[in-house]
Amino acid sequence: QVQLVQSGAEVKKPGASVKVSCKASGSTFSNYGISWVRQAPGQGLEWMGWISPNNGYTNYAQKFQGRVTMTIDTSTSTAYMELRSLRSDDTAVYYCARAAIEFIVGAPGLYWGQGTLITVSS
Amino acid sequence: EIVLTQSPGTLSLSPGERATLSCRASQSVSNFLAWYQQKPGQAPRLLISGASSRATGIPDRFSGSGSGTDFTLTISRLEPEDFAVYFCQQYASSPRGIFGQGTRLEIK
Numbered sequence: 001q002v003q004l005v006q007s008g009a010e011v012k013k014p015g016a017s018v019k020v021s022c023k024a025s026g027s028t029f030s031n032y033g034i035s036w037v038r039q040a041p042g043q044g045l046e047w048m049g050w051i052s053p054n055n056g057y058t059n060y061a062q063k064f065q066g067r068v069t070m071t072i073d074t075s076t077s078t079a080y081m082e083l084r085s086l087r088s089d090d091t092a093v094y095y096c097a098r099a100a101i102e103f104i105v106g107a108p109g110l111y112w113g114q115g116t117l118i119t120v121s122s
Numbered sequence: 123e124i125v126l127t128q129s130p131g132t133l134s135l136s137p138g139e140r141a142t143l144s145c146r147a148s149q150s151v152s153n154f155l156a157w158y159q160q161k162p163g164q165a166p167r168l169l170i171s172g173a174s175s176r177a178t179g180i181p182d183r184f185s186g187s188g189s190g191t192d193f194t195l196t197i198s199r200l201e202p203e204d205f206a207v208y209f210c211q212q213y214a215s216s217p218r219g220i221f222g223q224g225t226r227l228e229i230k
């Protein structure tokens with residue numbers, strides 16, 4: 001059984017950066033990509049992007065292009081999501097999710113982290 | 123850009139009743155559509171992928187159907203634990219991973 005454990009909640013000031021980690025246990029990432037999804041308070045789900053553990057290929061939602069970087073350290077089975085130039089509307093719970101299907105960009109997430117609350121406030 | 127529209131926004135039903143949730147895509151996504159359930163304070167839970175394939179451990183009262191632009195999630199007999207928010211997601215084409223806005227299933 002795959003478990004994803006994310007780093008803890010953070011409070012950031014506008015303009016700062018945040019890096020969230022997502023460590024897998026029980027199984028390696030193998031050929032299953034990792035998606036990052038966020039959810040603002042009381043709102044729906046927003047897909048941010050996807051990374052392949054095989055070659056580090058990334059596919060970002062256009063909204064986040066230039067502001068987000070997703071990486072994977074396969075030696076520690078840990079994925080990372082860095083978001084820069086934070087604004088108040090970036091306040092949200094950020095989730096990582098391991099795909100249910102191998103190789104497909106943006107494949108649905110079968111295993112999810114517990115979520116990381118990022119609060120952006122001056 | 124593909125847009126997913128879910129209806130209704132809120133569905134009020136009683137335990138034991140049948141629930142029918144809709145997800146419409148602005149252009150064809152073939153069968154590259156997933157459904158999730160989310161309860162307050164929890165991460166989403168994958169129910170269906172490939173429009174109709176139940177994820178591991180999902181009860182058979184949940185079923186998905188459709189292809190192209192029109193999709194349905196059906197819960198045959200509602201259990202108390204089924205009252206939650208449901209999201210659809212497409213992964214057919216860019217921008218992949220887009221979600222619908224969600225349908226809230228509440229107890230009548």
